[in-house]
Amino acid sequence: MNKAVNPKDLTSDDDYGPLYAARKKVYPQSVHGTFRRIKWGLMAFCLGVYYFLPFVRWNRGLGAPSQAVLIDLPNSRFYFFFIELWPQEVYYFTGLLIVAAVALFLMNSVGGRIWCGYLCPQTVWTDLFYAVERFVEGDRRERMMKDKSVGALTIRRVSEIALKNFIWLMIAWWTGGAWVLYFNDAPTLVKQLLTFQAPALAYIWIGILTATTFVLAGYMREQVCTYMCPWPRIQAALTDEWALNVTYRYDRGEKRTSVKKAAELRALGEHVGDCIDCYQCVAVCPTGIDIRDGAQMGCIQCGLCIDACDNVMTKIGRPTRLIAYDNDINIHRRQEGKAPIYRIVRPRTMVYSAIIAAVGGIMIYVLATRTLLDINVLHDRNPVAVRLSDGSIRNAYTARLLNKSGHDRVIAIDIDGPVNSTIHVVGADSVTPDRPMIVIPRDSTSELRLLVTAPAEGNPEKSIPVRFHVTDIGLGEAASTTDNFVAP
């Protein structure tokens, strides 16, 4: 098929094709319709949550932060409404990540790149920035004209560009500002930021996120999706023939003709396609592709071409949804005169749903049965055992007691192990010598040195299991752990 090219014929760069190409700027046209409305709605919801969630309050009692969602790095705590997580409970996040990943797979196998088209921050903010650009500079045609007449840098044009960039910068700045509010008490931090009293780190993070938002949403736009993001490549491996993707129904669209000619041919009883080659689908595309070329990496499946095409089809009196969420199987079925079938429920989606349900179920169960009192014990390794002057044996342990509740606790420590064994806590008052009592302040851990002593008589084994019980003597809440008591 390929014909050899004589190098002498390759005179311009276009013949060869350059190895590096300048970006072809995309000028998406405004569009109205179902999917545009869905996108506006989701944008309002996502950004609303992002910008205002830090200001939602949640009463956790005195001394505890009152912010509903807070990542408290200095104190290593994560607060989410009624949930408070400690660093050692990071596995909840693992579960959350598994659910998020599988949910992404599920979306993909049901409706293609729903994430890319509607929910990805890159898409949402780019969409918002395009709206600003359209508001300041006008729609597609005006923007193209203005960009072409470079020579005519009038005051009006310069001020337009300045205004657009200023609004972008303000949005980007709010975006960075909202980010840091998740890491500190929001109202306090806003006050500090306004009076320049906030920690330098807050300003640095706001600066970084302002810059990335401004550059990625204002200037990089679709290039982030086509050149930088790994997800388009990964999702191509996750999709299957039943997944519904934004599809040009070429069975209906081809052959493309003009409206007038189509009417003439139809009058003669010939088959003509519905596509009138108006390029409205291309004009509205935020990544500048032609959906009629089929599924492709550049397509983020935002559905705006569906709206554009529907508007045209309505105008020329043809049925809508020439471009729609569909797949190749149904195109072929229609070509063969069969009714299309949609299989949302199939093994792939069922497996994904089952994984989400299982991991989600485990997480909810673990969260519901999470104890607010816990003990970890570590046996001394050097020496493992000590012989005392009366011949009895002593083992030392480092115990860490965790009080995850919002109140101070009085904890009693009991052991269940070697015959006639006693326990002593270094530094603890010996009011009750056989049953040490410790106060653990609320929302904290205490490291204790525990000494377990047992007579050699009656404990002949080299290693005896020993169980440590901690009991909140006020509430009766208890926890325990097992270690070993070793003879020298």
Next chain:
Amino acid sequence: MSEHQGEFDSVTGRSTTGHEWDGIKELNTPLPRWWVITFYLTIVWAIGYWIVYPAWPLISGNTRGVLGYSSRADVAVELANLDKIRGDKMVALGAASLADIEKDPALLALARAKGKTVFGDNCAPCHGSGAAGAKGFPNLNDDDWLWGGTLDQIMQTIQFGARSGHAKTHEGQMLAFGKDGVLKPDEIVTVANYVRSLAGLPTRNGYDAAKGGKIFDDNCVACHGDGGKGNQELGAPNLTDKIWLYGSDEATLIETITNGRAGVMPAWEGRLDPATIKAMAVYVHSLGGGK
């Protein structure tokens, strides 16, 4: 791979790069230009980095960079900061009494952490990293103390040592009864067996308990006390318990009685600051054997 010679691909309407592997040809899909510009910028950045930061190795040393940055200087600054932060806490530790330190969870934690580190640096060579001791070097985890096991006694021993030459050091030693001709070899065997009997250990067949008791009363009671219960004023160990610094078998006891014993614990006053010595006393006391 063939020479760079593009071909026109009539299927896609695009040219190839001219690269070919086993008959597979590559379409020319141009990279975005900003990508290659970014690449050049990284080179510029690298050159800037060479100028600003230490970078190139020289025969002795390296280029310093105009900022004069050094990771070693960074460490020095951070250590100084650490000292400043710890300063307040160590002052608090130095001001509190030993008993109060053990009662305050925060001070106890600090003393134990500090004590453990200092112990590892200074004491572990003799007493072992876990303070389990060795022959001649006491186990500090148990409840048998030569010079006393209260907080104050432990602190005193750390400060001034034992037979360390310090003016306030603990004095007193096990005399060399055999070498100095005080006891004859057979008397030493007899008294060694008597000492074993005090601790409830089996004795040699046919040993004369009455003679052993007489030798013990004449020579040993002065330091080890009636019945061999020991005397912490003199560092004389309790001979009736289960813990033996050098060993409880007959041969070791004969060696001890013949040649004497005088282990040395150095004085740490002046080598460690008072707050650190306090921390160490609390640490040793908290190991478990403290009285």
